[in-house]
Amino acid sequence: MTHLKLSTRPPFSLHSVVHSHGWVQLAPFRENESSSGFSYVVQLDDGKVTELAVSEEPGGVLVSSSEELNQAEQEEISLKIRWMLDLDRDFSSFYTLTRSEPKLAKTEGRAQGRVLRSATFFEDVVKTILTTNTVWGATRNMSRALVEHFGAPLLSDANRRAFPLPQRLALVEADELRLKARLGYRAPYVHELAQRVVSGDLDLEAFKSSQLPTPEFRKQLMAIKGVGKYASANLLMLLGRYDFLTIDSWALKMVSQEFYAGQPVGEAEVQAAFEKWGEWKGLAYWFWDWKIPT
DNA sequence: GGTAGACCTGGACGC
DNA sequence: GCGTCCAGGTCTACC
Numbered sequence: 001m002t003h004l005k006l007s008t009r010p011p012f013s014l015h016s017v018v019h020s021h022g023w024v025q026l027a028p029f030r031e032n033e034s035s036s037g038f039s040y041v042v043q044l045d046d047g048k049v050t051e052l053a054v055s056e057e058p059g060g061v062l063v064s065s066s067e068e069l070n071q072a073e074q075e076e077i078s079l080k081i082r083w084m085l086d087l088d089r090d091f092s093s094f095y096t097l098t099r100s101e102p103k104l105a106k107t108e109g110r111a112q113g114r115v116l117r118s119a120t121f122f123e124d125v126v127k128t129i130l131t132t133n134t135v136w137g138a139t140r141n142m143s144r145a146l147v148e149h150f151g152a153p154l155l156s157d158a159n160r161r162a163f164p165l166p167q168r169l170a171l172v173e174a175d176e177l178r179l180k181a182r183l184g185y186r187a188p189y190v191h192e193l194a195q196r197v198v199s200g201d202l203d204l205e206a207f208k209s210s211q212l213p214t215p216e217f218r219k220q221l222m223a224i225k226g227v228g229k230y231a232s233a234n235l236l237m238l239l240g241r242y243d244f245l246t247i248d249s250w251a252l253k254m255v256s257q258e259f260y261a262g263q264p265v266g267e268a269e270v271q272a273a274f275e276k277w278g279e280w281k282g283l284a285y286w287f288w289d290w291k292i293p294t
Numbered sequence: 295g296g297t298a299g300a301c302c303t304g305g306a307c308g309c
Numbered sequence: 310g311c312g313t314c315c316a317g318g319t320c321t322a323c324c
Binding site: 138228231249 | 316317320
């Protein structure tokens with residue numbers, strides 16, 4: 001077992017990152033309620049599969065690997081966890097704005113802002129496609145089935161597997177994805193995505209550091225089959241681009257209830273409601289203290 | 295550019 | 310237990 005300690009920019013709360021959205025419920029994540037952290041099975045560049053247990057400690061997080069790691073593997077894990085938890089981002093200007101908004105009054109105290117990501121952007125794109133046009137339970141089932149059938153196993157426990165690499169999914173027929181992972185009509189989208197990544201046609205990991213303006217970047221995301229308006233906005237959030245809102249049916253319902261007395265609203269009204277938040281509008285929307293309709 | 299219909303799964307509901 | 314209906318985004322064909 002190898003332990004790594006990673007520092008973070010304060011304020012930081014691992015609990016807030018883990019509960020920022022539902023990703024921790026999707027395999028190969030597993031929530032650890034006793035430590036307010038999580039575990040995650042990952043396949044490293046050299047092929048090694050290890051399970052990481054992540055918990056909070058003063059000044060940062062502790063990462064415990066189930067396998068012994070050499071220096072290069074430790075550095076790879078550090079980079080992955082820093083990305084997954086967005087440890088280096090500065091949220092101070094967002095918190096300055098939230099201090100004058102009662103609906104976001106608790107955000108700074110809870111250190112909310114960081115959004116949990118998967119280790120690779122490929123994994124996040126696939127999972128986002130799995131959230132479209134379905135209920136959350138089905139998304140969880142599809143993600144779990146992908147991992148169970150196509151993920152690389154831990155040497156010590158074949159029941160724990162990493163999220164499948166694009167190389168693996170590119171070799172699987174779309175029909176097999178449909179049948180075994182119950183992906184339905186999404187199967188050819190995931191299959192084509194994996195093939196494009198493997199062929200070099202699409203460098204998804206480079207998206208993490210793209211400098212393109214958000215509107216153009218969004219067009220790139222929407223060029224991926226299966227990624228439309230909602231999915232692209234969700235992926236922009238995951239990449240730390242908060243100047244674009246995730247508008248889905250839930251957003252329309254919430255904004256209608258919160259700002260328009262229950263009257264039907266469209267995308268324009270949702271955008272208008274959060275326009276003043278500028279580069280932080282996605283986060284303001286995400287952590288807003290909504291009035292949940294009864 | 296806008297719109298209608300198909301795609302697929304799982305939950306809710308009625309019988 | 311079985312059948313039916315519906316919600317949930319995106320794509321494609323068509324206008």
